[in-house]
Amino acid sequence: MSSSTAALPDGPRRISRETLVKWAPLLVLVVLVLLFPLFEWLEDFRDGKDHIYLLDSRFLSIRNFARIAISASPALMVAIGVTFIILMGSIDLSMEGTVSVCAVMFALMFIGMGGTLASWAFLAIPGALVVGAVMGFINGLVHVKLKIPSFMASLAMGFVGTGFALLLTGGDRIRVEDEAFRSLLTVRWFNFPVMCYVALLGLLVAWFIQSRTTLGRNFYAVGGGEELAKASGLNVNRVRIMGFTLAGVFFAMGALLAVGRIGIAETATGNGFMFVSITAVVVGGTALWGGIGGVWNTLIGVLIVNVINNGMVVIGLPNWVQDGTLGLLVIAAVVLSTDRRSVSFVK
Amino acid sequence: MTLETLKPHFPWITLLVLVVLVGALNPSFFDPGALMLLMADIVPLFIMAMGMTFAIYIGGIDLSVQQLANVVTVVATVYLANFGIGVAVIAILIGFLFGAISGYVTTRLFVPSFVSTLAMGFVALSMAKWLSDQRALSMDATLRNDSFGWMFDTTAGFPNELIIALILLALAWFLQTRTTFGRSLKAVGAGELAAVASGLNVDKVKIIAFAISGAFAAIAGLMFSVKLSGGDANLANGFLLLAIVAVLVGGTPLTGGVGGVVNTAIGTLIVMVIRAAMVYLEVDATQQQMVFGIVLIAAIALTIDRSKLRGIVK
Incomplete structure (x- = not known):
């Protein structure tokens, strides 16, 4: 499966494919950040307005960066969750359902227990994380115990989740208007709302899990070569189930931030997360085949996706362009990260 | 009689049991007129599922069918005035092309089909x-009736929709069982590596399979659009789950190689009976998705077929 990754001793000047793939996402992000102001500059130049490239850019402003960070925060949590799964060479497509269920359960618990963070209702936050863990755990069980490929097991569980969220809400929207909870969005430290710092904390926790815990190392072991991992005595099934459970917890984090951002929990809260998060992970450079990449890649990927979405609006492109662009981007990213010599056939 | 020899018979036995159960609960289920309407109602889903069968039969999946149907509802509504019944050709071409591109990306660029x-x-x-300007569009009633009104007439007591479905089924069945392409499909589905080794142009077979899936999704979208007399970018949402369910309960496994379009016909009927049962048992419509999941x-x-997964389930 894997090709030789050993660095060649001769010709250190030549950029290897591995190096290129490793740094391409960051390069793309930098190019995008420089590209959108260029479009703005061109437009103003054409109209004969004064515009100093980069300095006068509306895109390159703190206010706009905060906007990007706000829209990226929930997506980052969801994408980190699925990163662990993709590292193992599996996939999780259940996020839309899981996010919806977590959001709705959170809102119901939160309002049921007092409706403000200053009461027992704060327990709804760990409560939602537990709901996410349980959903992920069931997802992992279905995948591992029934031996169903993960993309299908999780897709089906996602449908069940969306259906369950619909059952809970009956199609209604639940408003979460507590000021203390909404301070996730309304209170800003250094121009960025609190939810961005929460997302950053989530990222650091994920990084710790990935690099400093046995579980994190095991994700890479399973993704790098499942048979080898099995032969060396690793309980692969257990790692998988724990991976899906962990992913569920991060989906729940994403749900909390999504509710904090909009102030509403509903069946549609999870809509759109599947494609955005998969795109982000893949574009960030985590290989679909497993074993390569990690949460920092996902941060870059989420930023790329959100910069594209935001930048297109800033330079005045209609928003229907976004879906198609992301679609082509994900194909390009998978193609770039795939080593043709090592893949025999693809289903 | 082991479980394995019984397995191919599961789908129709399930259908029979369900029909008897629903019929026992609600004898009016057997009313021929009502039954015919129920079946005509599920025709777009059946056509979509039939196309999806080809993608699953070779061991892939097509998650684009719902969106293809969506885009076709818009195309049909926007261009009905210009091309009349000719929009059908455009619709099918669009579906075929999108499917073929998915197939190309899957086989030549090595992107797994669920991602591509x-x-x-x-x-x-x-x-x-883009085409709909993000609005819900509706068809001009006269134009619609002139070009596609015949779809909702009856021939000798049968709704024309059902007849279209049967013709397409016959066509797909012929393609699958009586042509070289059909045999190649079987070879790819049963064992891709062996098919490659025996000199078969596997990539071509797979690309055509995805293209067929796209074309059928487009036909489904077209019928749905004419039925609802309009189009928008979300009109067909909700079809994907049911289409996958119809293929799989019909007995074409995710691993491919066995089953086929006739199985999918049975699978679609199972979906129809489950739906009818839910209506009769007054299960809320909001719970449908959970039940089908x-x-x-x-x-x-x-x-x-777990033997094909070679011990590793990713």
Whole structure:
């Protein structure tokens, strides 16, 4: 499966494919950040307005960066969750359902227990994380115990989740208007709302899990070569189930931030997360085949996706362009990260 | 009689049991007129599922069908005035082309089909949003009736929709069982590596399979659009789950190689009976998705060929 990754001793000047793939996402992000102001500059130049490239850019402003960070925060949590799964060479497509269920359960618990963070209702936050863990755990069980490929097991569980969220809400929207909870969005430290710092904390926790815990190392072991991992005595099934459970917890984090951002929990809260998060992970450079990449890649990927979405609006492109662009981007990213010599056939 | 020899018979036995159960609960279920309406109602789903069968039969999946149907509803509505019944040709071409591109991306660029089709689905969504200007469009009633009104007439007591479905089924069945392409499909589905080794142009077979899936999704979208007399970028949402369920409960496993379009006809009928039962038992419409999600998991678990997964389930 894997090709030789050993660095060649001769010709250190030549950029290897591995190096290129490793740094391409960051390069793309930098190019995008420089590209959108260029479009703005061109437009103003054409109209004969004064515009100093980069300095006068509306895109390159703190206010706009905060906007990007706000829209990226929930997506980052969801994408980190699925990163662990993709590292193992599996996939999780259940996020839309899981996010919806977590959001709705959170809102119901939160309002049921007092409706403000200053009461027992704060327990709804760990409560939602537990709901996410349980959903992920069931997802992992279905995948591992029934031996169903993960993309299908999780897709089906996602449908069940969306259906369950619909059952809970009956199609209604639940408003979460507590000021203390909404301070996730309304209170800003250094121009960025609190939810961005929460997302950053989530990222650091994920990084710790990935690099400093046995579980994190095991994700890479399973993704790098499942048979080898099995032969060396690793309980692969257990790692998988724990991976899906962990992913569920991060989906729940994403749900909390999504509710904090909009102030509403509903069946549609999870809509759109599947494609955005998969795109982000893949574009960030985590290989679909497993074993390569990690949460920092996902941060870059989420930023790329959100910069594209935001930048297109800033330079005045209609928003229907976004879906198609992301679609082509994900194909390009998978193609770039795939080593043709090592893949025999693809289903 | 072991479980393995019984397995191919599961789908029709399930259908029979369900029909008897629903009939016992609600004898009016057997009323021929009502039954015919129920079946005519599910025709777009059946056509979509029939196309999906080809993608699953070769061991892939097509997650773009719903979006392809969406874009076709928009295309049909927008261009009905210009081309009349000719929009059918355009619709099918669009579906075929999108499917072929998905197939190309899967086979030549080594992108797994669930990613390539998901991505192409979003390209289709872009197109649908662009053409529809993100509004719900409706067809001009006269134009619609002139070009497609015949779809809802009856011939010798049978709704024309059902007849269209049967013709397409016959066509797909012929393609699958009586042509070289059909044999190649079987070879690819049963064992891709062996098919490659025996000199078969596997990539071509797979690309055509995805293209057929796209074309059928387009026909489904067209019929749905004419039925509802309009189009928008989200009109066909909700079809994907049911289409996958119909293929899998019909007995074409996710691992491919066995089953086929006739199985999918049975699978679609199972979906129809479950729906009818839910209406009769007054199960809320909001619970349908949950029920079908669970049915899907059960169907996959029962049909999947684990020997093909070689011990590793990713």
